[in-house]
Amino acid sequence: MTPTALPATSGVGFKPEHFAAILEAGFDGFLEVHAENYMGAGGPPHAMLGRLREDHALSIHGVGLSIGGAGPLDRDHLARLRTLCDRYAPESFSEHLAWSTHDGDFLNDLLPLPYTQETLRRVVAHVDQTQDALGRKMLLENPATYVTFAESDVPETEFLAEIARRAGCGLLLDVNNVFVSATNHGFSADAYLAAFPLDFVGEIHLGGHDAQEDDAGAPLLIDAHGAPVADPVWTLYERVLARTGPIASLIEWDNDVPDWSTLAAEAKRADALMAGAARRRAA
Amino acid sequence: MPARTVNAALAGSLLAALSIVSASAAEDKMAGKEKCYGVAMKGQNDCAAGPGTTCAGTSKVDYQGNAWKAVAKGTCTTMKTPKGMGSLEPIKM
Amino acid sequence: MSAATETAFGAALRDPGRGAPAHLAPSSGRRPERRFSVYRNNVAVSLMGALATRFPAARRIVGEAFFDELARAYVAQHPPRSPLMMMYGDDFPEFVAQAPGLDEVSYLADITRLEAARTRAYHAADADPLPASAFAALDGALDEVRLALHPSVEVVRSGHPLVTIWAMNSGEAELGPIADWSPQDALVCRPELDVFVRRLPDGGAAFLVALAGGATLADAAGRAAQEARSFDLTENLIGLIGGGLVVAIRPSQQGDAP
Incomplete structure (x- = not known):
């Protein structure tokens, strides 16, 4: 049992430019929004989200809480998240295993942290504090990383599993992030997923990445969310589904946002893979 | 009064x-009149990386220096201003 | 993570003169510069992108390359203190006003003030504008009446033809010569869900600013007339009421200004 009430269907990250198309064409899946874009007092963002909420399950996905940071959580930001969750009663709230605020400066990226007993205790405390402040359980997402730390002595999968056990939160499994990190750091994505505590997973993310090279000419993948989901990521996703069955699965496309039909087609592809997995599991 | x-x-x-x-x-x-949702402005918080290059953030931040040599080539050259057309000239360093 | 690790990482992120931080693992590569640069790039590009998104007319006026360097300098000197990117750049206009090399586009700071106000209006609290009928019912001491303006209302005063320049660089009007370089004050408001930018008539800015400050209708009209002899109260009331700028009427007995 994971702390999410999202339906086991596809979903898409909502972009304002798709508002009219979603109303016109209809969409059976759930919608996800970045919490921080809905922290204004009023205006079109809330008008659109309020309208869409009438017809869709909703996931609120925070990108600015800095749960993995060394400093204390921003209480004002927690209060804003609480207000937002109270207003929309989303089926799920999630955040990232990352940090973005240091000494009060907001760096606006999901930055990596070392995995040690010390950082584990801190992240657990931050997840506890967040869940208390929101009065609900949350999901925590595995990151895409470009560097790792010498001091890390806990594998990421174990780190996430331990957070989920101690804080009683769920996990958000970003399959693209797994593929990106595995490629960048030279580990097996399949081995990572084999070790991943899937029982805690309440939602899956699928997104596109960008391929570059590092200084040594080795592949360097970047979690850019500006392209279709790559084939190897679909393959990994299918292998996860074989173990979990259908599960809320989000298509993330944040840069070079395509037209609605392209995005909806990606969501349909996830639905088809879920249907296939359900058939095979029933057989 | x-x-x-x-x-x-x-x-x-x-x-x-x-x-x-x-x-x-x-x-x-x-x-x-139908209910109008306004012309949407782009949401600004994202959880993705910026456009996929590794170099855009690396040029040196030097307030008075080279970075400012970028020549403004915007629309102002087509607007008549009190100082005449083609208002923006390269900054002389 | 230890605060020291985070500090070193953050410092390296913001200073391209430094290399990648020292405590990275071997799997990051023997030369992790390019990998670390992904983070450096994300921070710089996302913050500069937030400004480009918020100030499109200013960017069009000076060109992308110039604007991006202006934004880069601002980001370095004024990193955001809040995770709300919609509000990042509230003090960008002050930065632009002080920036060197912009003498030829002295109106640029005013353009950024207008664009900053537009974003604030977009996200401002909702409130229902009063219909004209609410005013028709007013009687008695009209001069003592105070008006609560819509939360989105902002006035941007300028010594340049601000609204015309903005309109030409935001797709609202054709680009072309501006023959009349008279000053223009702008009204920014969002009575329903669309953000409007309007050129205020003579004295209109003083009138609105006075009303927003809690002045009575009579005092506001008086101040406007003092500033601009051509102030036309009827014209301004049409804009005020017809434009949906008023959300509440506070009769005289309800005491002083908020």
Whole structure:
């Protein structure tokens, strides 16, 4: 049992430019929004989200809480998240295993942290504090990383599993992030997923990445969310589904946002893979 | 001006304004305006990386220096300003 | 993570003169510069992107390359203190006003003030504008009436033809010569869900600013007339009421300004 009430269907990250198309064409899946874009007092963002909420399950996905940071959580930001969750009663709230605020400066990226007993205790405390402040359980997402730390002595999968056990939160499994990190750091994505505590997973993310090279000419993948989901990521996703069955699965496309039909087609592809997995599991 | 006079002036202006506003409001009603959600501005918080290059953030931040040599080539050259057309010249360093 | 690790990482992120931080693992590569640069790039590009998104007309006026360097300098000197990117750049206009090399586009700071106000209006609290009928019912001491303006209302005063320049660089009007370089004050408001930018008539800015400050209708009209002899109260009331800028009427007995 994971702390999410999202339906086991596809979903898409909502972009304002798709508002009219979603109303016109209809969409059976759930919608996800970045919490921080809905922290204004009023205006079109809330008008659109309020309208869409009438017809869709909703996931609120925070990108600015800095749960993995060394400093204390921003209480004002927690209060804003609480207000937002109270207003929309989303089926799920999630955040990232990352940090973005240091000494009060907001760096606006999901930055990596070392995995040690010390950082584990801190992240657990931050997840506890967040869940208390929101009065609900949350999901925590595995990151895409470009560097790792010498001091890390806990594998990421174990780190996430331990957070989920101690804080009683769920996990958000970003399959693209797994593929990106595995490629960048030279580990097996399949081995990572084999070790991943899937029982805690309440939602899956699928997104596109960008391929570059590092200084040594080795592949360097970047979690850019500006392209279709790559084939190897679909393959990994299918292998996860074989173990979990259908599960809320989000298509993330944040840069070079395509037209609605392209995005909806990606969501349909996830639905088809879920249907296939359900058939095979029933057989 | 005594309060009574001010009041009378205000009342006159208000009456004139309301007659015009009410007339145009009635026209809007006849036109049967649909609920409008406004022209959406882009949400600015994302959880993705920026456009996939590794170099955009690496040029040195030097407030007075080279970075400012970028030559503005915007639309201002087509707007007539008090200083004439083609208003923006390369910054001389 | 230890605060020291985070500090070193953050410092390296913001200073391209430094290399990648020292405590990275071997799997980051023997030369992790390019990998670390992904983070450096994300921070710089996302913050500069937030400004480009918020100030499109200013960017169009000076060109992308110039604007991006202006934004880069601002980001370095004024990193955001809040995770709300919609509000990042509230003090960008002050930065632009002080920036060197912009003498030829002295109106640029005013353009950024207008664009900053537009974003604030977009996200401002919702409130229902009063219909004209609410004013028709007013009687008695009209001069003592105070008005609560819509939360989105902002006035941007300028010594340049601000609204015309903005309109030409935001797709609202054709680009072309501006023959009349008279000053223009702008009204920014969002009575329903669309953000409007309007050129205010003579004295209109003083009138609105006075009303927003809690002045009575009579005092506001008086101040406007003092500033501009051509101030036309009827014209301004049409804009005020017809434009949906008023959300509440506070009769005289309800005491002083908020």
